[in-house]
Amino acid sequence: MAGRHPDPAAKSAVALVACPDYDETRVLAALRRGVDLLGGIQGFAGSGDRLLLKPNILVGALPQKHVTTHPAVLRAMGLLLQETGARVRFGDSPGFGNAIAAAARAGLAEVAAAIGMEQADLATPGQVSFNEALIAKQLVLSRAALEADGIISLAKMKTHGFMRITGAVKNQFGCVPGIRKGEYHVKMPRAEHFAAMLVDINRYLRSRLYVLDGIVAMEGNGPGSGTPRRMNVLLLSSDPVALDAVFCRLVHLPVAFVPTMKPGAESGLGTWNDDEIEVRGDEISALACPDFKVVRRPAVEFDRSFPYYLKKWITPRPFIDPALCRQCGVCTEVCPLEPKAVRPLPGRPGTTPAYDYARCIRCYCCQEMCPHGAIAIRRPLLSRLIHR
Ligand code: SF4
Ligand code: SF4
Known part of the structure; x- marks a missing residue:
């Protein structure tokens, strides 16, 4: 083209x-x-x-x-x-x-x-x-x-x-x-x-x-x-x-x-x-708004072959604030993975969902779509040490 x-x-x-x-x-x-x-x-x-x-x-x-x-x-x-x-x-x-x-x-x-x-x-x-x-x-x-x-x-x-x-x-x-x-x-x-x-x-x-x-x-x-x-x-x-x-x-x-x-x-x-x-x-x-709050770092890249321990410690991950979560289930619904990487723990339907970070691909769809602002993206310690 x-x-x-x-x-x-x-x-x-x-x-x-x-x-x-x-x-x-x-x-x-x-x-x-x-x-x-x-x-x-x-x-x-x-x-x-x-x-x-x-x-x-x-x-x-x-x-x-x-x-x-x-x-x-x-x-x-x-x-x-x-x-x-x-x-x-x-x-x-x-x-x-x-x-x-x-x-x-x-x-x-x-x-x-x-x-x-x-x-x-x-x-x-x-x-x-x-x-x-x-x-x-x-x-x-x-x-x-x-x-x-x-x-x-x-x-x-x-x-x-x-x-x-x-x-x-x-x-x-x-x-x-x-x-x-x-x-x-x-x-x-x-x-x-x-x-x-x-x-x-x-x-x-x-x-x-x-x-x-x-x-x-x-x-x-x-x-x-x-x-x-x-x-x-x-x-x-x-x-x-x-x-x-x-x-x-x-x-x-x-x-x-x-x-x-x-x-x-x-x-x-x-x-x-x-x-x-x-x-x-x-x-x-x-x-111009020089103090606009936006992530000023390059994206940390990984794919499924990326070793879990590195993924876990480097890649920013979604995190649910239980005080804000209203157990609406939207995050589970929009997660594109099957089985879901965020869902209520087995036997506890209707509770605040938990993440399976080993499976999560960090697409942040859950954070994007949470209707109650309960999900934020957090940087693991190692990530913070690499990119201050
Ligand atoms: S979408 Fe947000 S409010 Fe709804 S269950 Fe998930 S974290 Fe809780
Ligand atoms: S970041 Fe993406 S893959 Fe991970 S739990 Fe949220 S929606 Fe699912």
Whole structure:
């Protein structure tokens, strides 16, 4: 597949637009400005185009939790696209639970209905072959994503235990239907392989535009249980690697710690190199948050052959705080392994689950999806000694 830069001298443009809050009028004005900085909405949509808006609906969480793309961002982008005469739907496939209920709880269904935008069903799978893939030559993706004329990605600026950040590139993993996501984790437990698969999904789907909602981001124990952090920024680009690289610059995170950067650049999906990125709009230094709480270390890699004693002592592992656990069983349900690596002890159903760290592949799906913020990722002592 061709890279995004047939002209090697061309730079990837990233629009960086300040926006102080989620007031609908201000968000619409900020997004319009961002799109204009990239050449205008006509460059991304045309009359009659069947477009899919892909927000991040990790789980059905209230907007004020800042787990999901904010409804004001979905509304504004929907209105901008509708101005072109495009037919726009929105949808995501959450990692757990019912997509319609999740979109309603996140406040997305209501704003979409108000502007005449239907919710697409992303649960129906379609299988595609991708010979140019880095790693995932067979992909199972949502039919709605495959059949759209174009996708506009509406990602949320958050931390992520496995990939360090979830921004533009990671957001498209939601185009894998529901529990199929777990199969990818099992097949690709190494961060570098998983990152290459994410890049493959982005290369195959070729979204027209990526928007990153960072007006209020999430730091710390993201992507589901972190702390909201006001960043007052929206980022837009047709290059998801460049957009994530600007996210890194905003929070002073070295791009080398984000596993999607290297395969993203090498495959031609985009660039993380500052010399190849043109930031347009507001000053990055005025909006930077150097103390943003994100893991500032490379991912510790291991696979199943990795000796258990090393895995146990080096790899950060999920940990349940019994005081916060409500014994809901979501972590057991989303664990992609069979038998599960986190579950109540035998003979004690309905109790706080326990980990089998010898089997756990450290995908952190349990931490990501715990609805009560009871799971954190802890570094074993040896890991802390190696990377201070
Ligand atoms: S998902 Fe969270 S609250 Fe639910 S059982 Fe697991 S640790 Fe406890
Ligand atoms: S226990 Fe958690 S981190 Fe371990 S494999 Fe299961 S979901 Fe992944």
